[in-house]
Amino acid sequence: MEFSAVARQLDHQAIELPSWAFGNSGTRFRVFGTPGTPRTPYEKVADAAQVHRHTGLAPTVALHIPWDTVDDYAELATYARDQGVALGTINSNTFQDEAYKFGSLCSHDADVRRQAIDHHLACIEVMNATGSQDLKIWLADGTNYPGQGDIRSRQDWLAESLRTIYDQLGDDQRLVLEYKFFEPAFYHTDVCDWGTAYAHTAALGERAVVCLDTGHHAPGTNIEFIVAQLLRLGKLGSFDFNSRFYADDDLIVGAADPFQLFRIMHEVINGGGYGPESPVAFMLDQCHNIEDKIPGQIRSVLNVQEATAKALLVDRTALAAAQRSNDVLAANAVLMDAYDTDVRADLAGWREAKGLPADPMRAYLESGHQQRIATERVGGRAAGWGA
Ligand code: PSV
Numbered sequence: 001m002e003f004s005a006v007a008r009q010l011d012h013q014a015i016e017l018p019s020w021a022f023g024n025s026g027t028r029f030r031v032f033g034t035p036g037t038p039r040t041p042y043e044k045v046a047d048a049a050q051v052h053r054h055t056g057l058a059p060t061v062a063l064h065i066p067w068d069t070v071d072d073y074a075e076l077a078t079y080a081r082d083q084g085v086a087l088g089t090i091n092s093n094t095f096q097d098e099a100y101k102f103g104s105l106c107s108h109d110a111d112v113r114r115q116a117i118d119h120h121l122a123c124i125e126v127m128n129a130t131g132s133q134d135l136k137i138w139l140a141d142g143t144n145y146p147g148q149g150d151i152r153s154r155q156d157w158l159a160e161s162l163r164t165i166y167d168q169l170g171d172d173q174r175l176v177l178e179y180k181f182f183e184p185a186f187y188h189t190d191v192c193d194w195g196t197a198y199a200h201t202a203a204l205g206e207r208a209v210v211c212l213d214t215g216h217h218a219p220g221t222n223i224e225f226i227v228a229q230l231l232r233l234g235k236l237g238s239f240d241f242n243s244r245f246y247a248d249d250d251l252i253v254g255a256a257d258p259f260q261l262f263r264i265m266h267e268v269i270n271g272g273g274y275g276p277e278s279p280v281a282f283m284l285d286q287c288h289n290i291e292d293k294i295p296g297q298i299r300s301v302l303n304v305q306e307a308t309a310k311a312l313l314v315d316r317t318a319l320a321a322a323q324r325s326n327d328v329l330a331a332n333a334v335l336m337d338a339y340d341t342d343v344r345a346d347l348a349g350w351r352e353a354k355g356l357p358a359d360p361m362r363a364y365l366e367s368g369h370q371q372r373i374a375t376e377r378v379g380g381r382a383a384g385w386g387a
């Protein structure tokens with residue numbers, strides 16, 4: 001298939017950036033700082049806007065509350081618009097307060113559950129001020145030792161808590177429940193897999209959907225199968241894209257396994273999850289521990305675009321014919337032909353046609369922004385994962 005046939009479909013692509021990707025992050029061994037790291041949510045938004053300016057792919061920024069607490073969210077939304085982007089998903093955080101040591105929405109303690117529910121209601125207020133549609137909930141809840149908690153009761157408490165939150169959402173707002181198989185809990189996690197997230201969102205109603213974070217599966221999991229299944233069930237709400245070699249590494253999407261990213265995008269397109277009518281939101285959830293953050297995000301969105309372009313190139317008619325005739329190798333060859341196509345020059349052309357730099361990475365590095373923030377952002381406290 002010719003690239004020109006897919007170029008127009010690429011115009012629909014929007015990849016949301018996480019505000020926290022612009023702050024410092026690290027491992028439990030060390031957080032290395034980089035010069036020019038934002039000190040405030042405003043500076044994070046300004047950096048995210050640089051990514052969009054150079055790629056045309058990232059028109060929105062997700063916030064994490066309380067990391068991105070400001071006095072006036074409407075003002076932050078206006079600032080974002082002035083920078084050429086908009087505020088997107090609001091992520092709740094019930095994993096960094098002492099009260100949540102033994103759980104939040106799943107805690108056996110009704111007062112702790114109430115505190116966690118109230119935090120989500122406060123996040124809905126933020127959404128109302130920013131015009132955000134999605135409330136994304138990831139819970140660190142779980143236990144470390146067999147017998148520590150009552151697994152079954154915790155599911156019931158979770159269902160009750162989510163119901164209270166869901167009922168407060170506006171008609172055009174969604175509850176997006178993210179699963180993860182382990183960490184920080186090491187024995188059981190309360191929302192550990194897509195099936196659990198599906199069971200809860202199905203019980204809640206139509207505006208409750210699942211977030212698939214690509215780093216949240218056991219090694220070897222066939223993630224594209226989960227994509228196909230959630231799309232089939234009408235419950236794939238969003239992606240948190242990143243890549244992993246070992247656990248939840250939060251590395252640049254497409255860096256560890258570009259072929260997996262292609263396979264995921266192929267199932268997304270196959271299942272109707274791509275295009276202007278699709279309710280599937282594409283986001284990054286990454287941390288840049290050692291590389292510069294803005295170039296790291298630029299590389300990430302370009303990787304997603306490249307995988308999408310290749311997946312759009314799949315000759316679906318030929319694929320269906322090969323599948324129907326049980327021609328195993330021909331079917332596989334159709335997919336591999338698309339994956340093996342070098343789309344880089346075509347994507348540069350797509351950008352130039354839109355008045356964007358052909359090489360966004362080089363344009364950013366030559367723009368002087370990185371040096372400017374390094375000289376201007378002196379003093380104050382650099383934002384970091386957890387602050
Ligand atoms: C949890 O590991 C997670 O994937 C959730 O999306 C959190 O909100 C995010 O990472 C924070 O980095």
Ligand code: MN
Pocket residue numbers: 138178213240285
């Ligand atoms: Mn995530």
